[in-house]
Amino acid sequence: MNPQLQGIDQIAGTYPFDVARSVERIRINRFFWSMTRPEYRERFVRDEAALCKAEGLTGEETALVLGRDWLGLIRHGVNFFVLEKFARVLRLSNLDVYASMRGESLDDFLRTRRVPNAR
Amino acid sequence: MNPQLQGIDQIAGTYPFDVARSVERIRINRFFWSMTRPEYRERFVRDEAALCKAEGLTGEETALVLGRDWLGLIRHGVNFFVLEKFARVLRLSNLDVYASMRGESLDDFLRTRRVPNAR
């Protein structure tokens, strides 16, 4: 075990992304990463389910994508920083994604912030 | 200067490939490297000069490619191991390329070897 991560499992609501996870979930991470390319984004927008299928995502993964289940995707082993690309394609802000992962509406989330109108 | 390379300029007929060369010559090295992909090889075989042009090779570089000037390519800053791909595309063996870099015919080169018929 990585000695630098000792005790990290006691930090609730946190999912460290390591090499083992990366190997296990490289396919779906590459799927989101590819959204850095305009052609790929267009393919996604044109037919979401078809692209998921073409890229070999499982049924469970496709449901997480189509359902915009941000927290579910994180728990499944997707790295936040490829999800950030997905949010851009959907024209959502990071704040939208944060609120969703907390199980809150954007407004409720912003009310917990120091400067709610910095968006 | 890299201390590990001290004295290397006194070894004649040797062209160390370093980061500076790599940066200066990345384009033509990528051109040959891309021959690991069948589609790219086909494009090359179909029209050599057109591919050189599309890839932005200079006139001097294109002449080196079309002229199969192996030694000239090395001196220009191409790494041997991408040239090896080029040799495969041309259906030449490495021994053909070695002979050419020494300025010899294949037979003359093989006569200098311990087991000339190991080919």
Add this chain to the structure above:
Amino acid sequence: MARIIGGIGTSHVPTIGLAYDKGKQDDPAWSPLFKGYEPVARWLAEKRPDVLVFFYNDHLTSFFFDLYPTFALGASPEFEIADEGAGKRSLPRIKGHPRLAAHLVDSLVNDEFDLAVFQERALDHGVNSPLSLLWPHEPDWPGALVPIEINVLQYPLPTALRCYKLGQAVRRAVESYPEDLDVVIVGTGGLSHQIHGERTGFNNTEWDMRFLDLIERDPMELTRMKHADFVRLGGAESVEVIMWLAMRGALSDGIRKVHQNYYLATSTAMTVALYEEPAASASGFARAAE
């Protein structure tokens, strides 16, 4: 001979670049952020460094897990601005410094740092977000940048101590470069934030203040912390502050903090701090005498 005249620690959240592009400089919700960068931008305009050595991380934009380096140094003469899913920001390409980069790689690899070398990979918000507030860029940037990418996303990350040692090795490398160059070291990331999982939104200003104190006064104390400590104290993504340790390792004991700004608006504690080397005054002198 090249020399280091100062260091900058800065957040690199995409929000900074986004707010900049939307022209929110005078929006009351944003002006405390922009105002905080002005003294640093003025210092840079005055000192006119030739090169910024920029410790940053790519956010799975130009690098992917098919080949993920611990440390990677960019050696190209210029770098594109990355498309992170919504097109590119309209900034000029960023000039690299291939000669200095090649020298740094020679020196660092011989010093037993197992660097990867990258070329022609676009720089994402890890660089371009803070850079747009630090340097003017119309029609072009005033100097060159050598990017050093650090893995802060896929565990195992380099330890805080290893990052600090990398910075020390960068100092040795810069100081052995034969040409006259004034160099500023930039460390990016943080401060406290977590942006994944149910713990998203975590911040810790008390810890941030302690970090800002330690990075200046006692970085060795920070090098003894584990990644899990950074995660617990500052939130999961704040572990990227190990890149500030690389910056700090490249600075001397004689630095003086000449500016600091801290602004926590929504999710990330956005900070910029400027540390000046004693050499910088001499630098000002040399420039004045030109």
Add this chain to the structure above:
Amino acid sequence: MARIIGGIGTSHVPTIGLAYDKGKQDDPAWSPLFKGYEPVARWLAEKRPDVLVFFYNDHLTSFFFDLYPTFALGASPEFEIADEGAGKRSLPRIKGHPRLAAHLVDSLVNDEFDLAVFQERALDHGVNSPLSLLWPHEPDWPGALVPIEINVLQYPLPTALRCYKLGQAVRRAVESYPEDLDVVIVGTGGLSHQIHGERTGFNNTEWDMRFLDLIERDPMELTRMKHADFVRLGGAESVEVIMWLAMRGALSDGIRKVHQNYYLATSTAMTVALYEEPAASASGFARAAE
């Protein structure tokens, strides 16, 4: 606990794989090469290691200068055979060992080796050429392989000493792996050859013999050599023998050389050498008792 039962040093010239694929095993010009591998293949068949840790270099096949690592470890469950310009050799995919790989990376990065991690990149002749002579592979390979790629193409290369230290760190990492695994370390490359420039065709058997003596008896002497020394003594491309030093660093002082073959036919001195650890006898015993 995992343990290292031996080490293999071997050339990796594409010619070996090519002659194999053409069925030249009995051709008089080639049989001295193939015969030389048989004792090593028999030893592997007898000892049945679970994993080969393979120090090799990619030859600008699956890696390019857009991101060129000093050290890169492959963590995928399997690896394709590479297309190097003439299609793929018809060999089965090579199985990786993701659990051991992840442990090695954890251990090595914490030990201050700044590894890159790669996934899903095909293995070229640097691995598949010697592997096809070492292990049977119909219908499949008998075990797994963890590839560790080393930069021997774009200077600055890691020093000979750094490679040796990497090997030592790999030994520590293997020995701290909790599962029972028998591991063999393979170092590839060399021996003397130069295959670029007017000096192409250079060989030096006297030096090769001295190298084979030193790698077994006094590797520290080799760690003191500069890359330019290897180039002068063995030809430009023979500098890749620094990968044998990584292998040697992972072995103990108690090794015994049980086989060696040297065959110089046209351009590269093709060699294979087998070093057995004291642990290997115990291994044979354990297997026999199964």
